[in-house]
Amino acid sequence: MNLNNYMVHLSLCILISFMSYSQEKRLEKADESFNRFAFVDARKIYLQVAESGYESLELFKKLGDSYYFNAQLEEAVTWYEKLTSNYAEEIDPEYLFRYSQSLKSVERYDEADKVMEKFITLTGNDQRAEYFMNTRDYLKFIEMQSGKFRLLKLSVNSKFSDYAPSFDNQGQLVFASSRGGGSGMTKTIHEWNEMPFLDLFASNMIAANGILQTPKKLKGKINSKFHESSTSFSQDGKTVYFTRNNYTKKKLGSNTQGTILLKIYRATLEENKWTNIEELPFNSDEYSVAHPALTADGTKLYFASDMPDSRGLSDLYVVDINTDGTFGEPKNLGDKINTEGRETFPYVSDSGRLYFASDGHIGLGGLDVFVAVPEGLDEFSIPYNVGKPVNSDEDDFTFVLNETTKIGYFASNRSGGKGNDDIYSFKQTGELITECNQYVTGVVTDATSKEKLEEVEVILMDDKNNELQRTTTGKDGKYKFDLECDIAYIVRATKATYTPTETLLTTNNVLEFEHDLALQLTQGRLDGRKEFRRGDDLALILDLEPIYFDLNKFLIRPDAEVELQQIIAALKEYPQLKIDVRSHTDSRADDNYNMLLSEKRAKSTIKYIIEKGGIDPSRVTGRGYGETALVNKCSNGVECSDEEHQLNRRSEFIVVE
Known part of the structure; x- marks a missing residue:
C-alpha cells in the first residue's frame, strides 16, 4: 500500500469511526428523551439517524414505539415492518403484537392475523394469544355487533386533544382538553406528544340529541399546571374522582427513575367550586393509578393501574369505598378482563355493565371499546367488542352511556376529526350481543x-x-x-x-x-330384529368401535362415551333388553391385579350406562375377566406393541335376555 492510499484509507477509517461515534452520541440523547416518555423529541433524532442510513434493532424498536405509544399506528407499521424483516430471530414477541395491532390500523387484517399466529408460537400461554385463538372469526363477530350506535354531530372539539367525557349528574358533560384556559394562555407543552397539558372542562348537555353547549373550565383548585383528566362523579354530583399527574400540595412527585406518573384524586363541590383535593391512599410514586369509574351506588371505584400484580401494561382494578369514605384493598379484575396489553378507561353504567378500552382483546386496531356483563360480586363475563362505528382501526376509548336516554359519548383519534383526539356523540339504536x-x-x-x-x-x-x-x-x-x-x-x-x-x-x-x-x-339393523339372541354382542350388532381403556385406568374415555351412548339408545329403544358387561385387560401386570382392574372397568362401564342413560340397574350386569380372554397372541411373556395390547383392554356387551 503506497502512502497516498494509506492516507486515504486512514482518513476513511477516521471518518467512519467519527460518524459511528456521532450517531451513538445522538442515539444516547434520543434514548434519554425516550425513557422519560418524550417520544416526539426522541423520534426527531431517531429519524435523522435512520435517514443517514444507520440501522439497528434498538433504533427500529424505538422508532416504532415512538409512533405506537402516541397512537400513530399507521406510521408505526413502517418501522415494525423493518424490525420484523431484518431482525426476525432477535425481537421480543411483544413487538409482533404491536406490529399486528399497527397492521390493523391500515386494514391489513390478513397480514395482522399471520403475525399474531407467529406471536402465538413464541408466547404460548399469553392471554392475548388465547383470545385470538378463540376469536379467529372476530371480524365476522364485529360485523354482527356493528350498527348498534348512530353517531351524532358534536361541536365542542378543538384543534388540540379532547377526550375522557363523563356525566357530572348535574346536566353537564365533563371532559379533558388541552385547549387552554379562558385567558387564552395554554399550559406548558407536554414532552410526550408536544400538546399542551390537559385541563377539565364542563359543557351543558341537551339530553334529547347529545348536543353540548360551549364548554367552560371547572372552577376551583381541580385544575393545575399539569395533566387532569378522566373524571367520575357521585350520584349527587358533589364528589368527583379524577386523574392528575403526581402533583400534591403544589409538590411534583416522580418515581425512582425520575418519571412523573398518574394518580387518582378526590374533590368535593362547595359554592360551585371544587376544593378539598386529596389523593387516594392506594396511589404510589412507583406506578400509575388512573381513570376512576364510580358505580351508581358509590360503593365501588374501578380504575386502571400498572401496580405490581398487574399482568399487562395496565390492568383494571376495583376497590370498595366504605361508608366513612375510606377504602378497602384494590382487587385485580382477573384474566377474563385483563391481558398482557392495555386495559384502561373503565366506565360502569347504572345497570352495572363494565365498558373499557383495550388493545389486548381482539379488535379492529389500536384501542377498541369492549363491554362485559356483571356475573356476580366483582365478576364479569368475557368482554364483547361493541363494534362499529364506535370502534375503528384507530384508538377508540373513554366510552360513557346514559342507559335511560341511550345518548353517550366516546373519544377517538380516527381520521376526519378536528384535533389530536376528538369526542364523538352517539345514540344507541340496538342491543349489543353480550352472550356467547x-x-x-x-x-x-x-x-x-x-x-x-x-x-x-x-x-x-x-x-x-x-x-x-x-x-x-x-x-x-x-x-x-x-x-x-x-x-x-x-x-x-x-x-x-x-x-x-x-x-x-x-x-x-x-x-x-x-x-x-x-x-x-x-x-334396518335394530328395527329389523324383533328379538335378540342370547349371547349376541350388542357392540357388533350396532357396529360400534370397541370401548377401550387407558393403561392401568378404568375411567371412561371421551371416545368411549360416544359408543356407550349408542348402547344406552338401544336399551331405551328395547325396554326388555338386558345385557352383561364384560371387561378385560391386557396381559401386562400381575394376574390378580388385572382381575381387580377389570372388575373396576366393568363397574365403571355399568355405572355410566345406569347414571348417564337413566337405565334400570336390573337390566345391566357385568364383571371383570382380567386377562383370561385375550383376543390375540399377547399373553404373558409374548412381546407385543402398545397397539396390540390395547386391543385386549376392552368391554363387551353380551345380550342375556
Missing part, C-alpha cells in the same frame, strides 16, 4: 344411499341424557339447535326402520360459532 352464541346445524342422510332423510326426529340432550330440544327434518334433511358455550351435548337422530344414532358434541368459547354436524342413519 353457538349453533349446531347439519343434514341427516341415509348411510348407504346418501339421500337426505325427512321426518327424522333429532333430539338435543345434555350429557346426562336429559332432553333439551327436539326438531323434525324436512325434505332437505336439515336440523338446527341453539347451544351454549363450553357445554357438552348429545345429538340423537331417530327414524322408523332406521337404527338410532348419537354423537357427543362439546362446544367451545368462540363468541359466534356454528358447528356443522352431519348425521347418518343405517336402515
Whole structure:
C-alpha cells in the first residue's frame, strides 16, 4: 500500500469511526428523551439517524414505539415492518403484537392475523394469544355487533386533544382538553406528544340529541399546571374522582427513575367550586393509578393501574369505598378482563355493565371499546367488542352511556376529526350481543344411499341424557339447535326402520360459532330384529368401535362415551333388553391385579350406562375377566406393541335376555 492510499484509507477509517461515534452520541440523547416518555423529541433524532442510513434493532424498536405509544399506528407499521424483516430471530414477541395491532390500523387484517399466529408460537400461554385463538372469526363477530350506535354531530372539539367525557349528574358533560384556559394562555407543552397539558372542562348537555353547549373550565383548585383528566362523579354530583399527574400540595412527585406518573384524586363541590383535593391512599410514586369509574351506588371505584400484580401494561382494578369514605384493598379484575396489553378507561353504567378500552382483546386496531356483563360480586363475563362505528382501526376509548336516554359519548383519534383526539356523540339504536352464541346445524342422510332423510326426529340432550330440544327434518334433511358455550351435548337422530344414532358434541368459547354436524342413519339393523339372541354382542350388532381403556385406568374415555351412548339408545329403544358387561385387560401386570382392574372397568362401564342413560340397574350386569380372554397372541411373556395390547383392554356387551 503506497502512502497516498494509506492516507486515504486512514482518513476513511477516521471518518467512519467519527460518524459511528456521532450517531451513538445522538442515539444516547434520543434514548434519554425516550425513557422519560418524550417520544416526539426522541423520534426527531431517531429519524435523522435512520435517514443517514444507520440501522439497528434498538433504533427500529424505538422508532416504532415512538409512533405506537402516541397512537400513530399507521406510521408505526413502517418501522415494525423493518424490525420484523431484518431482525426476525432477535425481537421480543411483544413487538409482533404491536406490529399486528399497527397492521390493523391500515386494514391489513390478513397480514395482522399471520403475525399474531407467529406471536402465538413464541408466547404460548399469553392471554392475548388465547383470545385470538378463540376469536379467529372476530371480524365476522364485529360485523354482527356493528350498527348498534348512530353517531351524532358534536361541536365542542378543538384543534388540540379532547377526550375522557363523563356525566357530572348535574346536566353537564365533563371532559379533558388541552385547549387552554379562558385567558387564552395554554399550559406548558407536554414532552410526550408536544400538546399542551390537559385541563377539565364542563359543557351543558341537551339530553334529547347529545348536543353540548360551549364548554367552560371547572372552577376551583381541580385544575393545575399539569395533566387532569378522566373524571367520575357521585350520584349527587358533589364528589368527583379524577386523574392528575403526581402533583400534591403544589409538590411534583416522580418515581425512582425520575418519571412523573398518574394518580387518582378526590374533590368535593362547595359554592360551585371544587376544593378539598386529596389523593387516594392506594396511589404510589412507583406506578400509575388512573381513570376512576364510580358505580351508581358509590360503593365501588374501578380504575386502571400498572401496580405490581398487574399482568399487562395496565390492568383494571376495583376497590370498595366504605361508608366513612375510606377504602378497602384494590382487587385485580382477573384474566377474563385483563391481558398482557392495555386495559384502561373503565366506565360502569347504572345497570352495572363494565365498558373499557383495550388493545389486548381482539379488535379492529389500536384501542377498541369492549363491554362485559356483571356475573356476580366483582365478576364479569368475557368482554364483547361493541363494534362499529364506535370502534375503528384507530384508538377508540373513554366510552360513557346514559342507559335511560341511550345518548353517550366516546373519544377517538380516527381520521376526519378536528384535533389530536376528538369526542364523538352517539345514540344507541340496538342491543349489543353480550352472550356467547353457538349453533349446531347439519343434514341427516341415509348411510348407504346418501339421500337426505325427512321426518327424522333429532333430539338435543345434555350429557346426562336429559332432553333439551327436539326438531323434525324436512325434505332437505336439515336440523338446527341453539347451544351454549363450553357445554357438552348429545345429538340423537331417530327414524322408523332406521337404527338410532348419537354423537357427543362439546362446544367451545368462540363468541359466534356454528358447528356443522352431519348425521347418518343405517336402515334396518335394530328395527329389523324383533328379538335378540342370547349371547349376541350388542357392540357388533350396532357396529360400534370397541370401548377401550387407558393403561392401568378404568375411567371412561371421551371416545368411549360416544359408543356407550349408542348402547344406552338401544336399551331405551328395547325396554326388555338386558345385557352383561364384560371387561378385560391386557396381559401386562400381575394376574390378580388385572382381575381387580377389570372388575373396576366393568363397574365403571355399568355405572355410566345406569347414571348417564337413566337405565334400570336390573337390566345391566357385568364383571371383570382380567386377562383370561385375550383376543390375540399377547399373553404373558409374548412381546407385543402398545397397539396390540390395547386391543385386549376392552368391554363387551353380551345380550342375556
